[in-house]
Amino acid sequence: MKNNQPVTQKDFPVRPDCAIISHTDAKGRITYVNDEFVEYAGFTREELIGQPHNIIRHPDMPPEAFRDMWTTLKAGRAWQGMVKNRRKNGDHYWVKATASPRPDGGYMSVRLQPTREEVTAAEQLYREMREGKRIRLSGGYVLSGFGSRLRDAYINLSLTTTAMLPMFLMVIILAILASWQYLQVTDPAIEAVITTLLIKLGLVSGVALLWLFMVLRSNSHRLDKLRRVALEIGSGNLVGEAPVGKHDEIGNVFNAVMIMRNRLYEIAFQMTQSARELNVAAVEMLGASEETSRGAVEQSNASASMAAALEELTASVEQIGHNASEAFAASEAAGKIASAGSKAVYASSEEIRHIAVAVQNSSKRLGELEALSDNIGKIVSTIRDIADQTNLLALNAAIEAARAGEHGRGFAVVADEVRNLAERTAQSTVEISEMVSQIQQQTDAAAREMQASVSQVEEGVAKARQAGQSVAEIEQGTQRVIQATQDIQQVLQEQAMAAREVAETVEGIANLADSNAAQAEQALIASRHVQDTTQVIDELRKQFKVFKHQP
Structure with a gap:
């Protein structure tokens, strides 16, 4: 990873009314920056256009963060996370970045002012990662241990697969019951084994049914959240939280909404600036x-x-x-x-x-x-x-x-x-x-x-x-x-x-x-x-x- 030096560890805070926007091609070379990007990066526009985006990478950022970002983007999904960027003179500025793919095969990123709490949490997380703690990121989320891997596996299950697993178990149980009645087993030992198996399958089926209920309930909540996010975007609120979560069909819709919101944000921000300039003009x-x-x-x-x-x-x-x-x-x-x-x-x-x-x-x-x-x-x-x-x-x-x-x-x-x-x-x-x-x-x-x-x-x-x-x-x-x-x-x-x-x-x-x-x-x-x-x-x-x- 490119190590840009020197650094001063002097913070250059982002204004609350500022949005830092940039575009890159498929190889990560900068193709567009707005005036705020030039202001905070400290470089001239000529020095930025055509250069790799890591020209502003701060050495305090762990490689895992950028690995996760590029993996997510290349998979066609939006990525959200805290980023510490380096200015030309060695100072730094924290941003809450939302990166998303563009129709032309490139990528765009919108960066806003983070809260003090978000900066503190990110500094602690990235410090632990630099010190060697095994922390893995996925879509901007922190994964660690077996539970995290299980959660990651669950996140990557499609909606159809999640719904079909308990139903598949129910089909197996019904098939065994039908076979048992058909075979008219008379041996008490075999009957006891089958009974025990049916009880266990019943318990598993109960768990599967409970899981199906929870999945349906979770999906209902997610759909409701997706509805609220869509309503907020429809009302003009482009800064609300909208985590993608799972990578299933609903998650894909969330991802598409995030990409749309990111693009709308850029258009709205540019329209805001253009409206101000047009009004002055x-x-x-x-x-x-x-x-x-x-x-x-x-x-x-x-x-x-x-x-x-x-x-x-x-x-x-x-x-x-x-x-x-x-x-x-x-x-x-x-x-x-x-x-x-x-x-x-x-x-x-x-x-x-x-x-x-x-x-x-x-x-x-x-x-x-x-x-x-x-x-x-x-x-x-x-x-x-x-x-x-x-x-x-x-x-x-x-x-x-x-x-x-x-x-x-x-x-x-x-x-x-x-x-x-x-x-x-x-x-x-x-x-x-x-x-x-x-x-x-x-x-x-x-x-x-x-x-x-x-x-x-x-x-x-x-x-x-x-x-x-x-x-x-x-x-x-x-x-x-x-x-x-x-x-x-x-x-x-x-x-x-x-x-x-x-x-x-x-x-x-x-x-x-x-x-x-x-x-x-x-x-x-x-x-x-x-x-x-x-x-x-x-x-x-x-x-x-x-x-x-x-x-």
């Missing part, structure tokens, strides 16, 4: 359906609002497109004006530049004139110096002529004329100097004004150039505005088309949302129907008693 589905219904209505309203908004948006986009077309035309006209202005500013800038050149040339001419005036002043100054010198020489000549007397009179006249000429020359040079000074002043003022004009003209040229650059930039900006306006116009046209398509799509979505709202309402009605159905199933579930303490 129905509540969740009802809530989700209500949310979906509300969401569908909101979606329908939102889709309708969105469709109206998109229709307004489409109209707005088309209006913006029209405005963009007008802006494009205005921008194009402004671009032409800016281009013409740029050309005009450029021409003005060129004219101002030419004027600046002319003014600069005039300024240069005034500078040259001022230089000539300076030269004239210098010449006039020289003439004035010459006139002064001539006047001085004329004065000296007059003095010398006066000294010469009569001889110097003509020279004096000449000297006087020279002096007068020198004086007029000096006066003229003074006038010329004044005129040259005025010319210089006017020329200097004109030069300063011309220089100021040159600065202003240069500043005008610079500003004209800046204006030209600004106008050129305006022209470039206008071209960019034209291009951007053209792009905007194109994009708006595309958006108008897209908005119309989106509006059509949203209209379809709105129609679909209306359909979804109707379907959601139908789903809500269906969810309520499912919830009502789960309540009906729950009421049906309550008719089955699958736990001892179930109300």
